[in-house]
Amino acid sequence: MTATIREQIVNLLIQSIQAAQEAGNLPPMSLPPVIVERSRRPEHGDYSTSLCLRLAHQAGMSPMDLARTLIAHLPPAPFIGRAEAVHPGYINFWLDEGWLARQVDVILEAGESFGNISVGQGQRVQVEFVSANPTGPITIGSARNAVLGDGLASVLQAAGYQVEREYYVNDAGSQVRKFGESVFARYAQALGENAPFPEDGYHGHYVVELGEQLATEAGRRYLEMDRREAVRAIAPWAVDRMVKRIRQDLADLGVHFDVWRHERHFYEEGLFDLALNVLRERGYVVEYDDAIWFRHPDLEKDAVLIRSPKVVPEPSERPTYLASDVAYLWDKLVRRGFDRAIYIWGADHHGDVPRVRAAAKALGLDPDRAVFILYQLVTLWRGGEEVRMSKRSGEFITLRDLLDEVGPDPIRFMLISRTADAPIDFDLDLAVEQSERNPVYYVQYAHARIASILRYAQEQGRRIDEPADLSLLRHLSELALIRKMLELPEVIEQAAAKLSPHFLPYYAQELATAFHAFYRDCRVVSSDPAEEELTRARLRLVRAAKTVLARVLHLMGMSAPERM
RNA sequence: GCCCCCGUAGCUCAAAUGGAUAGAGCAUUUGGUUGCGGACCAAAAGGUUGCAGGUUCAAGUCCUGCCGGGGGUACCA
Numbered sequence: 001m002t003a004t005i006r007e008q009i010v011n012l013l014i015q016s017i018q019a020a021q022e023a024g025n026l027p028p029m030s031l032p033p034v035i036v037e038r039s040r041r042p043e044h045g046d047y048s049t050s051l052c053l054r055l056a057h058q059a060g061m062s063p064m065d066l067a068r069t070l071i072a073h074l075p076p077a078p079f080i081g082r083a084e085a086v087h088p089g090y091i092n093f094w095l096d097e098g099w100l101a102r103q104v105d106v107i108l109e110a111g112e113s114f115g116n117i118s119v120g121q122g123q124r125v126q127v128e129f130v131s132a133n134p135t136g137p138i139t140i141g142s143a144r145n146a147v148l149g150d151g152l153a154s155v156l157q158a159a160g161y162q163v164e165r166e167y168y169v170n171d172a173g174s175q176v177r178k179f180g181e182s183v184f185a186r187y188a189q190a191l192g193e194n195a196p197f198p199e200d201g202y203h204g205h206y207v208v209e210l211g212e213q214l215a216t217e218a219g220r221r222y223l224e225m226d227r228r229e230a231v232r233a234i235a236p237w238a239v240d241r242m243v244k245r246i247r248q249d250l251a252d253l254g255v256h257f258d259v260w261r262h263e264r265h266f267y268e269e270g271l272f273d274l275a276l277n278v279l280r281e282r283g284y285v286v287e288y289d290d291a292i293w294f295r296h297p298d299l300e301k302d303a304v305l306i307r308s309p310k311v312v313p314e315p316s317e318r319p320t321y322l323a324s325d326v327a328y329l330w331d332k333l334v335r336r337g338f339d340r341a342i343y344i345w346g347a348d349h350h351g352d353v354p355r356v357r358a359a360a361k362a363l364g365l366d367p368d369r370a371v372f373i374l375y376q377l378v379t380l381w382r383g384g385e386e387v388r389m390s391k392r393s394g395e396f397i398t399l400r401d402l403l404d405e406v407g408p409d410p411i412r413f414m415l416i417s418r419t420a421d422a423p424i425d426f427d428l429d430l431a432v433e434q435s436e437r438n439p440v441y442y443v444q445y446a447h448a449r450i451a452s453i454l455r456y457a458q459e460q461g462r463r464i465d466e467p468a469d470l471s472l473l474r475h476l477s478e479l480a481l482i483r484k485m486l487e488l489p490e491v492i493e494q495a496a497a498k499l500s501p502h503f504l505p506y507y508a509q510e511l512a513t514a515f516h517a518f519y520r521d522c523r524v525v526s527s528d529p530a531e532e533e534l535t536r537a538r539l540r541l542v543r544a545a546k547t548v549l550a551r552v553l554h555l556m557g558m559s560a561p562e563r564m
Numbered sequence: 565g566c567c568c569c570c571g572u573a574g575c576u577c578a579a580a581u582g583g584a585u586a587g588a589g590c591a592u593u594u595g596g597u598u599g600c601g602g603a604c605c606a607a608a609a610g611g612u613u614g615c616a617g618g619u620u621c622a623a624g625u626c627c628u629g630c631c632g633g634g635g636g637u638a639c640c641a
Contacts, residue, residue: 006580033581035580035581035583037580037583038580039584040579040584040585040586040587041584041585044584048583048584049583050582050583050584050622053583053621053622054583056621057621063621086584087584088583088584088621088622089621090583090584133641135641170641173640173641174640174641175640175641200640291639300566300567300637305639308639320639321640321641346635347568347569347634347635347636348635348636349636350567350568350569350635350636351567351568351635351636351637352636353568354567374568374569376569376570376634376635377634377635379634417577417578418576418577418578419577419578420569421569421570422569422570422577423569423570423633423634423635425576427576430576436603437589437590437603439588439589439590441603442589442603442604444603445601445603445604446604448601448603449600449601449603449604451601452600452601453600453601454600455600456600456601457600460600490580493580494580497580497581498580498581502578503578503580506577506578506579506588509588509589510588513588513605516604516605517605517606519600519601519604519605520596520604520605520606521605523599523600524600525599525600526599526600527599542600563601564601564603
């Protein structure tokens with residue numbers, strides 16, 4: 001299953017146009033993109049196209065005549081039941097019902113790989129996401145990033161891309177030093193010393209815990225050192241602790257990364273100097289005021305600072321943000337050779353996009369190989385009031401808090417259910433109190449219900465994997481369920497094309513609805529001997545539905561429970 | 565000031581490079597199970613897609629202006 005049904009109909013239409021032209025029934029024309037979509041209304045069939053409305057003028061025919069001509073030259077295809085020209089010039093396609101029923105076995109054979117398509121053609125794509133500063137725990141905002149990035153990565157994999165998930169550990173900035181100083185202060189306090197707390201330090205309770213932990217592990221060792229030296233030694237330790245914690249929190253959300261890339265290494269590996277030299281050779285670097293600047297015609301400003309002596313970073317610290325961006329871009333697109341690098345950023349970073357794109361051009365790379373997905377921010381509400389959060393002040397709701405309160409599945413479902421373009425109001429009261437009504441349970445319930453039917457069948461002494469005459473699946477609700485299952489490849493196609501994993505939860509709900517409607521109308525396990533063959537066919541249908549439900553849930557990073 | 569995103573049913577949100585009668589869930593009203601899970605199903609009601617223009621055979625979708633909300637505009641991260 002590589003091409004979707006939709007794509008196959010597109011091809012049929014193109015062949016039909018060629019055939020009509022060869023038969024002299026159609027003049028030569030320049031063909032616009034052929035658009036076939038799923039019909040919105042059942043009376044319009046399964047698929048439809050408005051191609052003839054666009055092409056009529058060029059063809060010198062009325063849209064209706066053109067539609068009839070194309071239908072007459074349409075090559076036969078096993079999955080097409082019929083095609084009809086409809087006023088004012090649409091062509092509607094109905095899938096063949098016998099073919100539909102046979103797809104149950106196709107789905108069962110594909111198993112959890114059902115839905116996979118090959119549009120990606122094995123292109124290598126990197127999705128870099130979350131990448132929250134390792135100076136505190138993951139917050140709800142970063143959780144949206146995680147859910148979005150992981151969902152997108154899964155969709156792209158299903159669409160035939162070769163995907164790597166990456167977390168960029170921001171461990172070379174001045175914030176890390178500040179974090180180290182904060183931990184040092186708490187460490188000293190834990191040992192009874194009255195250490196000053198840094199200005200703009202990190203106030204969260206987790207910093208106190210880190211200080212206490214360090215005091216236990218290291219004793220008074222760091223107090224006897226030069227303070228700067230001590231902080232320099234403590235910071236990486238503290239970052240390491242935070243990264244471990246972040247990794248655990250994300251793992252509990254079901255998010256796993258292939259690579260954890262540390263910013264510090266860019267400078268240690270000389271990657272930054274390398275990229276800087278490329279920029280310099282290509283003439284995009286200017287130097288004045290003792291500083292190095294990046295200049296590019298696409299930028300609004302004359303120049304953006306890359307490195308300055310006023311900020312005197314330690315050898316492993318970043319000169320400026322742009323410096324890291326340039327080095328990392330080179331790392332992604334040249335050194336590691338990804339075809340595309342997808343960045344998942346909060347909308348508050350949107351101003352940085354032009355700089356990175358300009359840097360890509362300046363490095364001699366196609367800027368479209370760097371793709372930015374900007375998601376709007378999450379606002380937390382509790383008791384009808386907005387919960388303001390700040391990592392530095394230490395006031396925030398962590399992902400861990402949410403995991404403990406509502407669990408990973410509702411969080412993922414809620415955060416993946418909106419387009420990246422729309423802000424999310426996350427109501428904590430609602431998330432907890434109404435969690436039983438969360439749509440996620442509706443979808444999971446359908447899966448558990450099927451599992452229960454299969455258990456029941458086995459208790460009745462049946463085998464659930466016997467072959468069956470699928471042509472017995474003729475009921476409207478049976479066919480509707482099969483139609484809905486067959487939509488999955490197209491949902492993946494669309495989600496991958498628009499880089500929008502939020503199509504998945506909506507599809508999952510529709511699929512669950514189709515199943516529940518089938519369950520209402522059709523008894524699966526019958527004790528009537530006359531319905532023996534039908535029972536076998538329906539058991540196969542139900543197993544296929546379970547497979548597809550599980551697949552969608554897993555694509556969203558959620559569990560498919562056997563019981564609830 | 566300038567830049568980006570959003571404005572759709574009472575509420576939370578969908579809507580396929582512009583297509584046919586703009587769809588779900590929640591809430592409201594009404595009905596449904598002597599058999600496989602009622603965390604379910606069915607029906608009703610709910611809309612001038614923020615406002616005003618424009619392009620098009622066709623606009624929630626594209627363009628212009630305005631109104632409202634959010635974000636950005638640092639040698640911060």
